Every structure is written in C-alpha cells, then in structure tokens.
Amino acid sequence: xxxxxxxxxxxxxxxxxxxGLELLGSNEPIRAAGELTLQKPPKPEMGDIAxxxxxxAKALKxxxxxxAQTLKExxxxxxxxxKGEVLTAGPYLNIKVDxxxxxxxxxxxVLSEGERFGSNQTLAGxxxxxxxxxxxxxxxxxxxxxxxxxxxxxxxxxxxxxxxxVHKVSLINNRGIHICKSMLAYQKFANGETPESSGLKGDHLxxxxxxxxxxxxxxxxxxxxxxxxxxxQWEEGNPVVMELxxxxxxxxxxxxxxxxxxxxVSFDRYYYESDTYLQGREAVLKGLKEGVFYKExxxxxxxDLSDINxxxxxxxxxxxxxxxxxxxxxxxxxxxxxxxxxxxxxxVASEQQYHFxxxxxxxxxxxxxxxxxxxxxxxxxxxxxxxxxxxxEGTIVDADNLFDQLTELAKGEIKAKEREDLVGDVQQTSEAxxxxxxxxxxxxxxxxxxxxxxxxxxxxxxxxxxxYLQYMGAxxxxxxxxxxxxxxxxxxxxxxxxxxSLQEERELIKLVALYGEVVExxxxxFNPALIATFLYDLSRLFSKYYHDHPILKAGEPALVxxxxxxxxxxxxxxxxxxxxxxxxxxxxx
RNA sequence: GCGCCAAUAGCUCAGUUGGAUAGAGCAACAGCCUUCUAAGCUGUGGGUCAGAGGUUCGAAUCCUCUUUGGCGUACCA
Numbered sequence: 001x002x003x004x005x006x007x008x009x010x011x012x013x014x015x016x017x018x019x020g021l022e023l024l025g026s027n028e029p030i031r032a033a034g035e036l037t038l039q040k041p042p043k044p045e046m047g048d049i050a051x052x053x054x055x056x057a058k059a060l061k062x063x064x065x066x067x068a069q070t071l072k073e074x075x076x077x078x079x080x081x082x083k084g085e086v087l088t089a090g091p092y093l094n095i096k097v098d099x100x101x102x103x104x105x106x107x108x109x110v111l112s113e114g115e116r117f118g119s120n121q122t123l124a125g126x127x128x129x130x131x132x133x134x135x136x137x138x139x140x141x142x143x144x145x146x147x148x149x150x151x152x153x154x155x156x157x158x159x160x161x162x163x164x165x166v167h168k169v170s171l172i173n174n175r176g177i178h179i180c181k182s183m184l185a186y187q188k189f190a191n192g193e194t195p196e197s198s199g200l201k202g203d204h205l206x207x208x209x210x211x212x213x214x215x216x217x218x219x220x221x222x223x224x225x226x227x228x229x230x231x232x233q234w235e236e237g238n239p240v241v242m243e244l245x246x247x248x249x250x251x252x253x254x255x256x257x258x259x260x261x262x263x264x265v266s267f268d269r270y271y272y273e274s275d276t277y278l279q280g281r282e283a284v285l286k287g288l289k290e291g292v293f294y295k296e297x298x299x300x301x302x303x304d305l306s307d308i309n310x311x312x313x314x315x316x317x318x319x320x321x322x323x324x325x326x327x328x329x330x331x332x333x334x335x336x337x338x339x340x341x342x343x344x345x346x347x348v349a350s351e352q353q354y355h356f357x358x359x360x361x362x363x364x365x366x367x368x369x370x371x372x373x374x375x376x377x378x379x380x381x382x383x384x385x386x387x388x389x390x391x392x393e394g395t396i397v398d399a400d401n402l403f404d405q406l407t408e409l410a411k412g413e414i415k416a417k418e419r420e421d422l423v424g425d426v427q428q429t430s431e432a433x434x435x436x437x438x439x440x441x442x443x444x445x446x447x448x449x450x451x452x453x454x455x456x457x458x459x460x461x462x463x464x465x466x467x468y469l470q471y472m473g474a475x476x477x478x479x480x481x482x483x484x485x486x487x488x489x490x491x492x493x494x495x496x497x498x499x500x501s502l503q504e505e506r507e508l509i510k511l512v513a514l515y516g517e518v519v520e521x522x523x524x525x526f527n528p529a530l531i532a533t534f535l536y537d538l539s540r541l542f543s544k545y546y547h548d549h550p551i552l553k554a555g556e557p558a559l560v561x562x563x564x565x566x567x568x569x570x571x572x573x574x575x576x577x578x579x580x581x582x583x584x585x586x587x588x589x
Numbered sequence: 590g591c592g593c594c595a596a597u598a599g600c601u602c603a604g605u606u607g608g609a610u611a612g613a614g615c616a617a618c619a620g621c622c623u624u625c626u627a628a629g630c631u632g633u634g635g636g637u638c639a640g641a642g643g644u645u646c647g648a649a650u651c652c653u654c655u656u657u658g659g660c661g662u663a664c665c666a
Contacts, residue, residue, distance in 0.1 A: 035606090037606080037607095037608085039608075039609095041609075042609055042610080043609095046609085050608090050609085052608050052609085052647095054608070054646060054647070055646090057646070058646085064646090089609075090609070091608090091609085092608085092609070136666080173666075176665090176666075177665080177666095178665085178666075298664090300664060302664095309592090310592095310662095311662075314663085314664050315664095316664085317664045318664065319664085321664085323663095323664070323665080323666085324665070324666050349660095350593090350594075350659095350660065350661090351659095351660055351661065352660095352661090352666090353593065353594090353660080353661070354592085354593080354660095354661055354662070355661090355666090357593095378594095380594090380595090380659090380660095381659075381660080383659090385600085385601090388659090413628065414628095416628095417626085417628075419626085422626085433628095444601095444602075444603090445601085445602065445603095446602090446603085448594085448595095449594090449595075449602090450594090450595075450659065450660090451601085451602085452600090452601065452602095454600085454601070454615090457600090457601070457614090457615065460614095460615075460628095461628040462614085462615080462628070462629090463613090463614040463615060464601090464602085464613070464614045464615085465614085465628090467628060468614095468628070468629090470628090471626080471628050471629080474626075474628095475625080475626060475629085476625095478625070478626060479625045479626090480625090481625095482625055483625080525605095529602095529603085533602095533603060533604095533613095536603095536613080536614090537613090540613085543629065543630070544630065544631090546625075547629070547630045547631090548630080548631095550624080550625070551625060552625055553624080553625075588626090589626085589628075
C-alpha cells in the first residue's frame, strides 16, 4: 500500500510541477508551496488516497477546486498511469486505487510468510534490551504491574516483529527496608507458617506479613527501628537474617512465577538488587575518585546537575549505604557488560520520569557513551473508576485475584452458552479468554496516558474488548472447518481477486495491506495501542462483512474461493497481531 | 513555589508531518436468530474538542495566557 501511495504521489507531483512550469514558466512557486501532502479520504467511497490542493492556490492563481480538475484532466492523458481511478472532490484530488493486484500479492505473501506476514527488517541487527515488571519481593503483583507486564511483553514482541534481537530482563527488588518489614513481621507473628502449611501462594503469604507490619507500626513506634536494625544486620550478612531472607524471597519468587506463567510473562535474564547495589556503590566511589561527583562533610556523595537545570542529587548516603539511584547505576553498567545493546528500554511508570532523567545523565557523566541509547518508556498510572489505587485503603487490585475473577466470568459465559463440550478444556479456555480480556484492555490505551481500569467493563464480552477479537478468530476457524466438513475444496481453484468487488472486500484488503505499516509504526512509537486500534477496526469490518455476505455459500465456486482467500488473509493478520498484544488465539470459544 | 504531563459525547477511549460533516465502545432506546457460533449485526439520540486570545486559506491538532486534575521536586522505592 505504501508503494502504491508513493507512486501516485510522485506522479501527481510531476504533473503539478509540469502544470506550474507551463503556466508560470517556472516550477519554483510550486516547490515553494511545499511538499505535496497525502491523506486518507473520510469515506471509502471517496477513494483511498487524497491530495489536498489548498497550498497551491496562491502559486497557481487558481482555486484548489480548479487545480484538482486540471490535474485530473492532465493525469488522464498520461500513458504510464497505474491502474485505478482519479476523482475530484472539491479542493481534493482523490485516487481510488486498484486493489485486485494488491489482493493477489497479499495472498501470495500470506501463504508464503504465514506467521511472519506483516513483520519487517527495519531493526535487523539491532540488539534491544527491554526491562519491565521489576517486582518487589515483599508482596504479590497488583494491577499496576499487569499494565507494566503487558506493555513489556508487547513492546518486546513488536520490536522482534521489526527484526530486532530482543533481550527481556527484570530487576528483582529484593533488598531494602521494605523487604525487612515483611521479614520482621513474619519473625514476630508467623509461628513458622509456610506456603504449604497455610495453603497460601508464597507471594501472598509474604504480602500478608508486609500488611501486618503496617498495622503493627501504627501501634508501636519501635517497629520501624527494629526493621532498620534488621536491615543493618542484613547488610552485615547476619546468618539468621540471611536465612530468613532467602527463604522468604524464594516463596515470593515462586509465587510471582506462577502468576507470570498464567499471564504469559517471561524473561531472558533476571538481575537482583542484592547484587547490583554493590556494583552501583563501586561505580559511585570510582566516579568520586575521578572527580565526577563530590563528597559532603558528612560523608554523603553527590552529583551537581545544574548543567541540565536540575538540582543536586545524593548518590550514596552519609553512612555509605546506597539508594535506589545507586543500584540502578550498577544495574545499567552490569547489563551493558553482559549483553552489549544498541538500546535499552525501561518500561517504568511515569512517576519516575525524573529518576530516569537523572540516571541517564549520571551514566553520561561517568563516561558511558551508550547512555544515549537508554529510553524510559514511561506509562501512565492505572486508576479505578472510583479513584486511585491506595494500599492504605485496601483498594489495590490484586493481580491473581483479578485474573481468577475474569476466568470465572468467562467460565460462566461458556456454561451459559452451553458450550462446555464444544470448547473442550473449559478451564484452559476460560483462562485464555481472561488473559485476552486483560491484555487487550491494558494495551488499548496509549501507554503514556493515565487510564481507568473498570473491572466490570474489562470482563464484558461486548464491544471493544479482547474476547470480541478472540471471537472473530474463532468464528473464522469455525467457518473454515465447516467448509472442510462439507467437503468444500477450493484449493485447486485459482484466486481471482477481481471477484472481490464489494465495498467491504476492498476495505478488508486495504486493511490487510495496512497491517505491516501499523507494526512498523507501533515499534517507532513504542505504542501497542496502535495495533489494538487496528485490530478492532479490522474486527468490526470483518464482523459486518461475514454477517452480511455468505462465504461458504457465496454461490459460484470461484467466488467462494475468492472469499475464502480473503478470509484466510484476515485470519493470518488476526493470529499475528494477537501475538503482539498477548491475546491467546482460540480455535473455539 | 518550581518542573513534567493531561483535559474530546453521561462514562471509557481513538483522532501526529494542521485539511472534507470530530469517531468508536459502554450505558439508553428500537430492530434482526428454521441460514458459516446472537460472545454477533443494524438503527436512533447524545459534542462550546476545559476557557480566552493568536498564527493560518483552514486548528481538537501549533503558540501564549487562564482554569481544573495527575505526577514529580526525599540521605523512599
């Protein structure tokens, strides 16, 4: 589609310049008016490409309407005009492109490329590291993590589809005062409770004691002091504390891994804060020696960021312990050694924009020329319909709980439709629907924007939702299966795309052609929502098409073949695009 | 206070090199199942694109100011 657009643009440009030259004796005024803009007409029947001609009115001393007319006439005299129709609509020159050749090319591509259809090599040879999730080991995942995970997985898949070599990494935040809080509460109140004895998932068990600590803290001012003491003991490597730490970390990580397994999240490599905070400290001390940083009288180490209009920032506390920023410096350095990258993308909430601005600059000052290759993919907060999620008020939406609720609702729907036997494994199908619902809901909003997560809406099976998309795929499979069962064979027939002359068919072909461009754009903008929007458009159009027009019973075998070919193309786009958004493809639902 | 970001239908969101009558979904109402899954399709109503200026042939889109909201501005993460 892109090539077709470029071709028409070039031709119209040539004609415009030739016209200008004849009329004015020079094509300078045309060029001065700027490059020809190209857009899409508001309605499909008006054509596929539109050239607004307002800008040339002055230079050509003529109305845009008149220019459009003249261009249309001039174009009709050209012998090298590509197939298609030239239209005028007031001040616009519109082109209705010929989709029959396009359809045949696309069909060949779909058949030969299969699951690679729509991907490209724009980022071939590029090594991109994507950091996301980064859980704490003191509590289970919540809704905010789910957006982070969905984005991280999706961006990774999108970059891969653009040819990049992608390395997914996570940083486990397993160290610090917040970790000690859950440990201390456990030591005090647990009586040796374990995931096995309690039947609780490990991360939820540890989270329970983190919550208990907060309650205790309110009643007893010593609580925080004891936690601080425990942190000191941890840093000294006190064996009792270390043992507890390792045990509870294992519980949490086991629990998190169960959640990841359900939600389709995985990593190529983990980093642990308990390792990287030491590396960060070394880097800061080295930077101090080299004069990049300076030391205050109390022993704390600072960087002056006035060169980028920011304040001073602490890198190492006066007692020598490290901060959030310190360990992120260590992590970045370690990663660049482990897997030298062309880009590192941090998928982290927008509230940390300032942090990353500082981090990137500190690395630059430390002499890392690759600091230029670091990007913060800053995504907005997830709010609830009645406001912010607040742990204090217990309005945090737990990830496991949410996923289970969605699964139950999907299950209920399958039962209500009496489709248990048809779908086979009801539990597995319900989980796939729940995951599709969740990922689509979280990815359909532009990443940078805050969003409202409406649980009731997310689980709805009507409208702009994951299950609606999954349903389209399942319907196509069902239809094709039915065709086979009825002994319909069209494989030997040639595909005559000129038979696809309905408005909807033209539109579907163009959308199939557009898919590859959307994949490229999504990578350029780090925006999976572009794919979500595209998928929904395709779904709606397809839904209407197959509702209004029979496929298997289209009549003439050649037409049946043509429509099945079209459906095959749409199906492949669905399958490929679902993967980029973490929506499981279901053959039956 | 300062910095960054946002504001589009009752609600949730699309709408980017500035272009044609600002679009979807949900919710409401009204239709459509002896026919490829009705988890669907069709239709109706619903807008001062926060407000005011400016640039432009043309502004939801660019600039300025104002209002409202979010986030940040920690020897927290």
